Every structure is written in C-alpha cells, then in structure tokens.
Amino acid sequence: MSNVVDHSTVETADPASDLLHRVFGFREFRGQQGDVVRHVSAGGDALVVMPTGGGKSLCYQLPALLRPGAAIVVSPLIALMQDQVRALRQAGVRAASLDSTRTLDELREIEQGLLQGELDLVYMAPERLMTPRMQELLQRARIALFAIDEAHCVSQWGHDFRPEYLQLSVLHERFPDVPRIALTATADARTREEIARRLGLEAARQFLSSFDRPNxxxxxxxxxxxxxxxxxxxxxxxxxxxxxxxxxxxxxxxxxxxxxxxxxxxxxxxxxxxxxxxxxxxxxxxxxxxxxxxxxxxxxxxxxxxxxxxxxxxxxxxxxxxxxxxxxxxxxxxxxxxxxxxxxxxxxxxxxxxxxxxxxxxxxxKRVERHRLEAMLAFCELTGCRRQSLxxxxxxxxxxxCGNCDTCLEPVETWDATEAARKALSAVYRTGQTFGVSHLVDVLRGRETDRARQFGHHRLSVFGIGADMEPGQWRTIFRQLVALGLVDVDLDGYGGLRLAERCRPVLRGEQPLYLRRDPAPVRGRKKRGVPDAPFDRPEDEQLFNALRSCRRELAKEQGVPPYMIFHDATLREIVEARPDTLAQLAEINGVGERKLELYGDEFLGVVREQL
Structure with missing residues (x-):
C-alpha cells in the first residue's frame, strides 16, 4: 500500500488541516485536536485528557504523518491495536501492530519495514516495547514520536492499573529528542498528576478537553x-x-x-x-x-x-x-x-x-475507593441534573x-421524610442493629412473621408504626439512608443495618431530611422518545438503509467491520446532502481520498438508485 503522505510535498499553509481532510475526510478539527497536533508535530510533549469519542487517536496519528519516521504507539490490548491498524489501512495509512497473534515471519517483516522507513505507525504493548531487543531495534530506527494510549493504566489510583506502564518513564532518558504524548479519556486531577510524574511528563503541556458527552x-x-x-x-x-x-x-x-x-x-x-x-x-x-x-x-x-x-x-x-x-x-x-x-x-x-x-x-x-463509591451513590440519588453532577x-x-438526563426530562419530586426516617432509624435500633431491610420493613408494617415472633419484635413499640406506607416505599427510604451514610451495613454478617454516628441529629428530630420520591413503575409498553430520532421522510429512511446494506456488503468483501468503511454519521450526512458527484461526496465528513477512491462510485450508485 502506498504511503498517503509525501512529507516533502506538503506545502499548504496548514499541513495538519490539509492531512485531516485528505486522509481522514474531516473538514475541521474538533475542540483542542488541532492545538495538540500542531504542538506534538513541532516536537513538544503532551498529556491529553479527551473524552471517549472526542478524537484522541487523531492527536497522535496526524503528527505521525507530519513528522519524519514512524510513531510508536503503546496500547494495552491486542484487539485495540488491531482495530486501529485496520481502520488506518482503510484510510491508506501505513500502519502495523507487533503483537502475539503475528507469526515470526510477520514480526520480522514489520520490524524490517520499521527500520527501512516503510511504516508510519507501529502499535505494540508496553511489555514488548521495553524488551532489550526492541529497545535496540528502536535505536536503529527513525522514531517520529511515542504515543502512550490509555495512559490512566499507569495510575495505581485508576481502575485499569497496568504495572507494565511504569517502565515507560525510561523513554525520555533513552530517546530525549523524541516527543511523547500520553492520552486518556478519564483522569481527575490526582490521576493526571500521577500520570505526569510516573511518565516523566511534568514539563509536558496538558490539554484538558471538556468531559461532556452531550449525545x-x-x-x-x-x-x-x-x-x-x-x-x-x-x-x-x-x-x-x-x-x-x-x-x-x-x-x-x-x-x-x-x-x-x-x-x-x-x-x-x-x-x-x-x-x-x-x-x-x-x-x-x-x-x-x-x-x-x-x-x-x-x-x-x-x-x-x-x-x-x-x-x-x-x-x-x-x-x-x-x-x-x-x-x-x-x-x-x-x-x-x-x-x-x-x-x-x-x-x-x-x-x-x-x-x-x-x-x-x-x-x-481502601479509603480512597470508599470515597469514590460514596460519590457514585450520591450520583444515583441525585435530584438535580446528572450531567452537571458528572x-x-x-x-x-x-x-x-442539560435537558438530556432523566432528572431533567422528568424532574424528581422530593418530600419531607424526616418522620419516616426517624421511624426507620428507630426500627434499626430497637431490633438490635443486626437485621436486614426485609425484616425491618415487616416490623414497620406490622407483619407478625415467624421471625418477628421468634425475636419478640411483634411486641416492640416500632411494630406497625409504618403500616401506612408500602414495602417499596420503605425499601426506597432505607436505600437512601444507606447512600447518605446515615445507616451502615454489617459487611461481616448478613447485611444487617446499624446506625451511623451522623444519623443522630435526624433521629432526635434536630435536622430535617428531604428524600427523593422514586417515580412510579412504568406499566405497559409506553415509549419514552427514542434518542436516535428517525428520519422525517420515509424516502430518507429508505436511502439510509440502502447505504447500510451497501456498506455491509463492502465490509464483508474487505473483511472489516462495517463502521470502518463509513460511520453511521457519515451515512446520515450522505442522506441529507444526496451527493451526485465524487467531488460532492468528498465534502462529506469521514470521506477521505483513499475511501473516495475505494468506495465512492458504489455509494453514489446507491444514492442515484434512490432518486
């Protein structure tokens, strides 16, 4: 496959934007993509935090094409490497992955391609990258940059910690003139600091994109x-x-x-x-x-x-x-x-x-993880906008x-649950702080079960004081009391509840408590408005389905997933624009030069058939 980029012939005012359009088919950068690409292409180090779907990959793929040599991309999973390589090859980019699924001959061929300047991107796991043999090989190759994908794997506070990533700090020592870019979709301030410290990127420029995924x-x-x-x-x-x-x-x-x-x-x-x-x-x-x-x-x-x-x-x-x-x-x-x-x-x-x-x-x-779990519970029990909280x-x-979460679309009702909470807390205390929710609900509702009689709970002052509320309402209250930290769960036994220190003001009636009222269960098959709204016209839906069918057949022939031909978003734009020429099709987002050459006539044919 020929190289899509002749570095000596890129002479436009903005070569990054030119390549973005010619190779990947996009007319403009999103968010901070352009700034990252230009910074790394000029030789700068970067730490990039960009949400999933925000276009992180382009932040190192474009510099790999703009800089002489090959980019070495560190990735934690074989499937991720292979998908990236297949997608790049569909766009006409010379890419390969050195992974355990390759035969010995294939590995040697890729290594020779790297040494001879025939590759633009080479993906590999950190374990392979840090072997003495690979380090020696890289010393003989021309390296454009090092890209460390899924960089949160270096953080011991993260949820995908990979100890192999810790070795990557030596890259700066062994290749001091090669820029490095670390990328992740999720990293709070503490994790970002740890990534920078462990990878030796303290002086790197940080690019923090919005975490919002409005779709x-x-x-x-x-x-x-x-x-x-x-x-x-x-x-x-x-x-x-x-x-x-x-x-x-x-x-x-x-x-x-x-x-x-x-x-x-x-x-x-x-x-x-x-x-x-x-x-x-x-x-x-x-x-x-x-x-x-x-x-x-x-x-x-x-x-x-x-x-x-x-x-x-x-x-x-x-x-x-x-x-x-x-x-x-x-x-x-x-x-x-x-x-x-x-x-x-x-x-x-x-x-x-x-x-x-x-x-x-x-x-x-454990202390940090408890704090994170509490934050997750608070998110679940929100009465305000979930996106604002997130x-x-x-x-x-x-x-x-945001107007696009459940609490915005169907605002949550709150109620003064002070007295109900006091009853619930009293039931926990009077029964000895060792019983689970089901038994406590039975006691509150006055159900004289075998267990209630066994322990004498049918004679307690709290027996039956909550008969005016349904079992589901009481379970909701107990759930929220646990989430708020007013009640603890006995983790060594059978999930019995016990009072937490912070419940005292509520139990004594010194502090009011407002809880969310769970919505009534949905009955029947009522639709809530499907987010992916259908097309307004039947003929548009018909064309979209025909384009998907064409894409499916081409993907089968190529041996790739359908989305690697074109994304649904590209097909929808084709439906809206209804291009009639290759030049018009080239203006659609996601249609680069290579894909226009490979698939342009096929998709134009589908559009014309539907006219």
Missing amino acids: IRYRVTPRRNARDQLWRFLQNEHPEDAGIVYCLSRRKVDDMAEWLNSKGREALPYHAGLDSATRQRNQQRFIEEEGLIVVATVAFGMGIDKPDVRFVAHLDLPRSVEAYYQETGRAGRDGLPANAWMSYGLQDVITLRQMLDSSEAAEEH LGYFGEDLSEP
Whole structure:
C-alpha cells in the first residue's frame, strides 16, 4: 500500500488541516485536536485528557504523518491495536501492530519495514516495547514520536492499573529528542498528576478537553425487577441496536446472556472465566456485526473502538464515577444519540462494600475507593441534573441543566421524610442493629412473621408504626439512608443495618431530611422518545438503509467491520446532502481520498438508485 503522505510535498499553509481532510475526510478539527497536533508535530510533549469519542487517536496519528519516521504507539490490548491498524489501512495509512497473534515471519517483516522507513505507525504493548531487543531495534530506527494510549493504566489510583506502564518513564532518558504524548479519556486531577510524574511528563503541556458527552442520555432507575426493566428499555428504545450490558459477576453475565437469547435478542457473554478463544471470538463478532448485545463484566470494553454502540446498560452499580464515565463512554462514539441506562438497588451497595472491605488492598487505597463509591451513590440519588453532577466531579462547570438526563426530562419530586426516617432509624435500633431491610420493613408494617415472633419484635413499640406506607416505599427510604451514610451495613454478617454516628441529629428530630420520591413503575409498553430520532421522510429512511446494506456488503468483501468503511454519521450526512458527484461526496465528513477512491462510485450508485 502506498504511503498517503509525501512529507516533502506538503506545502499548504496548514499541513495538519490539509492531512485531516485528505486522509481522514474531516473538514475541521474538533475542540483542542488541532492545538495538540500542531504542538506534538513541532516536537513538544503532551498529556491529553479527551473524552471517549472526542478524537484522541487523531492527536497522535496526524503528527505521525507530519513528522519524519514512524510513531510508536503503546496500547494495552491486542484487539485495540488491531482495530486501529485496520481502520488506518482503510484510510491508506501505513500502519502495523507487533503483537502475539503475528507469526515470526510477520514480526520480522514489520520490524524490517520499521527500520527501512516503510511504516508510519507501529502499535505494540508496553511489555514488548521495553524488551532489550526492541529497545535496540528502536535505536536503529527513525522514531517520529511515542504515543502512550490509555495512559490512566499507569495510575495505581485508576481502575485499569497496568504495572507494565511504569517502565515507560525510561523513554525520555533513552530517546530525549523524541516527543511523547500520553492520552486518556478519564483522569481527575490526582490521576493526571500521577500520570505526569510516573511518565516523566511534568514539563509536558496538558490539554484538558471538556468531559461532556452531550449525545449521551444518562438515566438511573430504582431496581424493581431488573430483567423486566432491561427488557422494556431494549424493546422500547433499542429493538435492533448494538449495545453493552454490564454485570458485576461472571454468573450474572452468563445468566443474563442466556436469558436475552431466550427472548430473541442475540447476546454474547464476555468475562475472564471464559477461555481466551471464546472471549476473542465474541468480541470480534460484536465489533464486526450489527445489532449484537454483549453482556459483560467490566473486563470488557477498553479495547473496543466500535462507534455505533447505541446503549450501555448497567445492571449493577459501578465502583466509582470514573468507572461509570469510562464505561458509559463506550456508547455513541460516533456523536449520534445514545443511552446510558442503569438499574440500581441497595444490594449493589452492600456487595461493593463487602468486596472492597474484604480486598487485600492497603488501607489508604481502601479509603480512597470508599470515597469514590460514596460519590457514585450520591450520583444515583441525585435530584438535580446528572450531567452537571458528572462534569462537576471532574472539575468542570455546566452552567445550565442539560435537558438530556432523566432528572431533567422528568424532574424528581422530593418530600419531607424526616418522620419516616426517624421511624426507620428507630426500627434499626430497637431490633438490635443486626437485621436486614426485609425484616425491618415487616416490623414497620406490622407483619407478625415467624421471625418477628421468634425475636419478640411483634411486641416492640416500632411494630406497625409504618403500616401506612408500602414495602417499596420503605425499601426506597432505607436505600437512601444507606447512600447518605446515615445507616451502615454489617459487611461481616448478613447485611444487617446499624446506625451511623451522623444519623443522630435526624433521629432526635434536630435536622430535617428531604428524600427523593422514586417515580412510579412504568406499566405497559409506553415509549419514552427514542434518542436516535428517525428520519422525517420515509424516502430518507429508505436511502439510509440502502447505504447500510451497501456498506455491509463492502465490509464483508474487505473483511472489516462495517463502521470502518463509513460511520453511521457519515451515512446520515450522505442522506441529507444526496451527493451526485465524487467531488460532492468528498465534502462529506469521514470521506477521505483513499475511501473516495475505494468506495465512492458504489455509494453514489446507491444514492442515484434512490432518486
């Protein structure tokens, strides 16, 4: 494949913008992309924090084409490397990955290509990069830059810590004249400081983009029947879309995948308990096919570069706001509307706290993780705009409510729960601070169960004082009392509740307490307005489907996922513009020179057929 860039012939006023359009088909940079590209191309070091779908890859791919030599890209996952390489080759860029799936002859061929200046980007894992043999090879090659992708892996406070990343600090010592760029989608101030320190990038220029993903609709719903709630969500809003369903345990992943398949939705499991061949096969099918669902633990996703994931659903509470942001960010990478939906209940809190307390991590690490879990709980129990809260967590201010989250679209009602909370707290105290929610609700409602009689709780003063409220209302109250830290959960026993020190002012009636009133459960099959709005005209929908069909056939011929031909966003723009010539098609975002040459006539033919 010929090189798309002849460095000696790029003479435009802005070669970065010229290459952006010619190679990748975009008319202009987004956000800080242009500033990063120009800074690194000029030889500067950079630390880039940019949300998923914000175009991080272009921040090192364009400098790799603008600078002489090859860029060495450090990536943590083979699947991520291979997808990036395939996408680059579709755009006509000379790229390769040195990974364990290659034969010995293929590895030697790539290494020779690197030495002979025949490659623009070479991807590899940190373990391979730091071997003495590879270090010696790089000393003989011309290196344009080092790009360290998923740089949060270097942080021991992060959720994807990879100790191999710690060795990358030596790059500056061994290659002092080669610029380095570290990139991540999620890093608070503490993590950014650690990344810079561990990689020797203290003097690097930092580029912090907005964390906002306005195309994602955030929704958290109180758990009643998780399966029914998930199914209603899928049927009403994503009946044919690709998406990810996250569960906390491997067993739950397997059960949920089996259940979805039994309901007629093709779902693939993914977790560390599956053999590597099955994981690889399921991940590859998800990337290459349309409309599949992957049910997974959080082990899935970091290597996914699929732009048309229309929803991410959590059936268990994420461990932190950072993890939630990272996982939901896998939806809507193409900029089109997407959903981040979560079902949440008290058992999530108990399970995660038990897992944290029983871990062998240092006490300081546990303290930080408890703080992060509390922040996640606070996010779930919000009464205000979720996007404002999410951005505020990362130090970013959103002046107005977003209008695209559940609490904006259906404002939450709050109520004076002071007396109800005092009753609940009294029940915890009077029963001995050892019983779980179900028994406490029975006591409050005056149900003379065998257990109540066994322990004499039917004779307590709190027995029956909450008979005027439904069981679901009491469970909601206990859930919020735990989330607010007014009640602790006994993690060593069977999830019994006990009073926390901070509950005293509420219990004594000295401090009012306002809680959110959970919305009534949705009945029937009422639609909530699908985020990905259909086309206004039937003929537009017909053309879009015809373009997708053409894309699917071309992808099959090329042996690549459909999105590597063109993103849905590009197809939608073709529908709107209805180009009639190659020159007009070239003006569509995502149509670079190489793809215009490969696929232009095919797609123009589809447009003409639909006229």
